[in-house]
Amino acid sequence: MIKARVTVTLKNGVLDPQGKAIEGALGGLGFSGIGSVRQGKVFDVTLETADRMEAEANLKSMAERLLANQVIEDFSVEIL
Template sequence: MIKARVTVTLKNGVLDPQGKAIEGALGALGFDGVGEVRQGKVFDVEIDSADHARAELQLKEMCEKLLANTVIEDYSIKIA
């Protein structure tokens, strides 16, 4: 069993209204010195395989087809 974490974030230059709302809320809650906040998504995926290279290819395909909108989002894959 291979465990992986996929992190999906908005590309630089893409507006992030949710991140801006979080940034404002943190300031309102008294957290000083908080700079820009960007939000994203994290997926923990288990793949029933022992072949890390094949699992990584599958994960990239998952990201390209479903997990990330590659027009506006970047993704990274970390296999544990």
């Protein structure tokens, strides 16, 4: 069994209104010194295989086909 994490983030240059809202809310809560906030998604996936190369290939395919919108998002795959 392999545990992995797929992290999806907005590409540089893509506007992030949710990140801006979080940034403003943090300032409103009294946190200072925040340059910027970008939001993203994290998927923790358990695969029933022992083959790391197969797992990584499957995870990349999952991200390309479903988990990330490749027009505006980047993703990374990490085997834990």
